[in-house]
Amino acid sequence: MSSFNEDDEEETYQNGTISKPKILLFGLRRSGKSSIQKVVFHKMSPNETLFLESTNKIIKDDINNSSFVQFQIWDFPGQIDFFDPTFDSDMIFGDCGALVFVIDAQDDYIEALTKLNQTVTKAYKVNPRIKFEVFIHKVDGVSDDFKMESQRDIHQRATDDLQDAGLDIHLSFHLTSIYDHSIFEAFSKVVQKLIPQLPTLENLLNILITNSGIEKAFLFDVVSKIYIATDCAPVDMQTYELCCDMIDVVIDLSDIYGLTSEAKATQEQTAFDGQSSSLIKLNNNTILYLKEVNKFLALVCILREENFIRQGVIDYNFLIFREGISQVFELRSKKMESEDDDYPLSTSVMTTGSQQYN
Template identity: 50%
Template sequence: MPLTSFAGASTPLPSSPPSRLSSSATSTFKEASPALLNLERVYEQNRQRTQKRNGTTAAAKHSESVLHSPPAPPAPPKGKPRLLLMGQRASGKSSISSVVFHKLPPNETLFLESTSRLQKDDMASFMDFQVWDFPGQIDYFEDSSINMDAIFGEMGALIWVIDSQDDYLEAVTRLNNTILNVLRNYPSIKIEVFIHKVDGLSDDFKMEIHRDIIIRVQDELSDQGFENAPVNFHLTSIYDHSIFEAFSKVIQKLIPRLGQLEAMLTSLCRTCRFEKAYLFDVLSKIYIATDSTPAEMASYEVCSDFIDGIIDIIEVYGSWERPSAYHQRLEAEQHQPLADQIACPWAESCIVLADGSKPILLREVDKSLALVAVMQEGSYDKIPLINMNVDVVVKGLTEFFKITKHKK
């Protein structure tokens, strides 16, 4: 139920007692009757008692509001949310940023130069945010000349990247120092640890490293008085979809009212009997929301690759600028404007996988978002009914991002 603001009715103050006799009246009447003197004394006592009571109540209310009221909420952060990529040198920070946000093929990251200075990238997508790539050789907490508020003052997430194929003891030590400084001064920032480059490790060795790093971090934080610190760990690699899965979970923590998005997708899955539904950021292939069922890497990979195929087709056929004579000829043949000949202004596609016979539906929400759902086998015949339900959800998603979009 939406909150409703009610204006409280103001309680009128008690009316003041009748004024005492004026000086001219007292000078005229030298002697007053006992009844009049008694009435006057009663009025004076009531006036003093009322003033004293009002003053005491106001002071008590002020004292109570100062002592017992909860602290005022902090002012909302200004600017764009930030993703801060930190870690040791050559841990893979620049490769992660290039693959996820700039669509660089993973094999070409071998030719990237080491980051020597802070790099800031603005991402104009469903949510405007920034990605800051920090050089690994600088310890920002030991340099007193660096303004920490300018780095950690905005809402966002700190992503610490650890190279799992290298000696990570020094990286864990710097990570613990960073976490302690952040938790003490900027407790609202999200802290995520990417245990990176796990593609060349066996499953057993991968889990052993993952467990060892978690124990080292949690033990150090516990010794410093931070029990159950809000630190999350992810196994990542740029050569599979694990890096996109990890970034999806990070981005979701920065989205306001994420539960409403998940509720809409869950309702759509129940109504249309979808196995899984994702709301993708088309630019980065990060899913910003999904339904309440547990996410599966296999379904995510298929849906992500499907988006790549649609984008490739759009780049070939959709971006080709047709000459005006071509538009005029189409309008002359159909005797109506070209806009009226288009069935829908948004992109829509549906394919059926050959191996599992499960249709996959894609529907464009806007230029940055796409709804991708894995349907059940045999549900392709119900596409018209499914499209009606998808239309309702897409309209709801559009209104959601209009309301929650950051006001500049």
């Protein structure tokens, strides 16, 4: 049994509130919660996670990689007891943004589904605004049929259990593994739901690709490889993996050539410098184009080689896009108490590929 009263818990709260949203990680022991956190946010290789010890207390992790990706992750031990008098449900779930429940798909998940039902029910009664996410984890090395059958069965059982309890709660399901990019894609979806400016960012990206001949665009947090926004076109997993690989290459090269040793000594976790960009031509006449947005955000675009002829138009439109992103940051930093985060931005001056760029 794990007691909630850790020595440092009270330091997290000032006057009963915290400044960052929380993502809570729940699941049975050895389901892979800590491995997910280490791989996504601390660049630990999947093989290294084999040596992680089982979590026996609540572990908090502040994520401060970018101005948009700022939150706390709380990793809960699998044996947590909701009926323990030291478990303060109001404080745990009261300001929670998202709850991620990890289920080991390669294990008997009946007990996990029971725990999922208890966790969701407890959290929903305290805070019905929580986003509930279920990671059907460790699906690497199994057949596609097994993945689909596991997802269907878990989805059906979990939904039926909640309906039997008289609760109308939406659960989102993701097939994940730390040995491929599926865990990054799944966490991207979780983080996006915590960004109130998401409609504005998506609108900016839609305008950019429409006026630039771009097929797909992602706005990445380069440290974690989470994409905090993309355009309205469906996300193809292979395309997303290519973009992630490109970011890895750019970061590695920037770490060698982009900063002086003095700059490296004073800047922690700087992904790349202010002028970072990259262009990769694939053998299928497709181009990957990366442009720095700010110190921690990058725009990665996919387009056909014939549409890259007017690079000047694309670069000009990117400058307008970056200006729009800057306005989002400025408005957010003012902490305006407005419920409408879809602010009007100066995107109408973007030019199309048919216009002359001076």
